[in-house]
Amino acid sequence: MRILYPALSLLLCFAFALTGAQAFAEPYFSPEEVPEAPVRRTTLLSGLDHPWSMAWLPDGGLLITERPGRVTLYRDGKATDVTGAPRVLVTGQGGLLDISLHPDFAENRLVYMTIAEGTEDANHTALVRATFDGRAFGPAETLFRSAPDKTGGQHFGSRMAWLPDGTLVLSVGDGGNPPKRVNGVLSRDMAQVRSAHLGKLVRLNDDGTPVAPPAFDGDAAPGMHTMGHRNIQGLAWDPLRRTLWASEHGARGGDEINRIQAGANYGWPVASYSREYTLPMDVADHHSLPGMADPTVVWEWRFAPSGLLVYTGDAFPGWKGDLLAGGLRSETIRLIELDRDGTPTGERDIPMGDRVRDIRQGPDGLVYVLTDEGDGKLIRLEPR
Numbered sequence: 269m270r271i272l273y274p275a276l277s278l279l280l281c282f283a284f285a286l287t288g289a290q291a292f293a294e295p296y297f298s299p300e301e302v303p304e305a306p307v308r309r310t311t312l313l314s315g316l317d318h319p320w321s322m323a324w325l326p327d328g329g330l331l332i333t334e335r336p337g338r339v340t341l342y343r344d345g346k347a348t349d350v351t352g353a354p355r356v357l358v359t360g361q362g363g364l365l366d367i368s369l370h371p372d373f374a375e376n377r378l379v380y381m382t383i384a385e386g387t388e389d390a391n392h393t394a395l396v397r398a399t400f401d402g403r404a405f406g407p408a409e410t411l412f413r414s415a416p417d418k419t420g421g422q423h424f425g426s427r428m429a430w431l432p433d434g435t436l437v438l439s440v441g442d443g444g445n446p447p448k449r450v451n452g453v454l455s456r457d458m459a460q461v462r463s464a465h466l467g468k469l470v471r472l473n474d475d476g477t478p479v480a481p482p483a484f485d486g487d488a489a490p491g492m493h494t495m496g497h498r499n500i501q502g503l504a505w506d507p508l509r510r511t512l513w514a515s516e517h518g519a520r521g522g523d524e525i526n527r528i529q530a531g532a533n534y535g536w537p538v539a540s541y542s543r544e545y546t547l548p549m550d551v552a553d554h555h556s557l558p559g560m561a562d563p564t565v566v567w568e569w570r571f572a573p574s575g576l577l578v579y580t581g582d583a584f585p586g587w588k589g590d591l592l593a594g595g596l597r598s599e600t601i602r603l604i605e606l607d608r609d610g611t612p613t614g615e616r617d618i619p620m621g622d623r624v625r626d627i628r629q630g631p632d633g634l635v636y637v638l639t640d641e642g643d644g645k646l647i648r649l650e651p652r
């Protein structure tokens with residue numbers, strides 16, 4: 269396929285030129301053997317139960333969500349329980365997931381969280397917000413619920429990112445692997461169904477009202493921003509290139525980094541590099557299709573990306589403007605070097621020896637990592 273691909277992509281470029289459709293660059297295929305990036309790892313906190321996400325308070329405290337429904341506040345080397353965390357459905361990959369402060373948190377004290385909600389047989393991804401007084405959350409207000417409901421504990425998506433205009437983008441997973449079905453349709457096929465939130469990015473105002481691009485007028489699910497995703501668990505605004513990046517789980521292989529453009533279709537499950545879990549075959553008949561956006565990066569091995577940041581700090585000058593993607597299965601962080609335009613030019617591995625669930629840049633310019641299995645940890649990366 270690597271040999272066929274350049275010819276195929278050239279043909280597609282001609283087809284795009286003829287039809288006036290947008291041509292997408294050939295995806296960057298990630299190398300498997302990469303040199304290690306020099307960092308020191310310091311464990312700040314251990315004993316966390318499936319930590320999922322973290323958000324810094326203006327006073328330097330760090331809020332950490334734990335999937336079974338707990339929020340921990342880490343400050344000055346000590347951890348305390350935050351009371352009043354929202355009620356969640358704890359099943360499989362679902363529970364209390366992402367956390368993010370409102371851009372005007374200093375004035376309005378609003379904290380946004382994504383959760384799994386419902387029952388084992390009928391559940392969805394929801395966005396809630398609550399005030400935080402430094403010790404406890406106020407009552408949770410539900411701003412968004414994905415529809416239709418799905419069954420079981422797979423693929424809630426649930427990463428969120430604020431855009432500079434004060435709107436919020438949030439991921440909703442495709443609902444699960446075959447044989448999971450929603451309304452008689454294979455869950456994963458819902459990523460191409462315009463009326464469902466499953467397998468989409470959604471864009472909302474800070475009060476939860478939907479924002480839709482012109483491409484999705486009419487029949488699309490409220491707030492639908494992009495479609496054709498399997499399960500996005502990394503989402504990061506890039507202030508240098510004024511763009512949004514997403515890392516997305518494929519099935520067996522075929523994990524992706526995508527540059528998000530409103531109104532675009534990212535192909536799942538009809539254009540993908542993924543292979544089936546249970547059968548020795550590809551999920552899709554195509555790696556690329558006209559009118560669908562190709563990934564910027566494809567991993568043909570099993571990386572399982574979760575957590576994504578665009579590094580903008582000074583502590584690691586060599587990383588400025590690069591992407592850092594956490595990996596669950598790889599138990600590494602991948603440093604993806606980008607040029608000025610956002611084209612990948614190389615990769616390095618930061619081995620972590622544990623499943624990486626989230627990765628964030630701290631106010632001090634250092635990089636903070638959550639590992640999720642067994643004894644969950646908060647780890648700080650510093651220059652060596």
Ligand SMILES: [Ca+2]
Nearest residue numbers: 524534535536
């Ligand atoms: Ca894709």
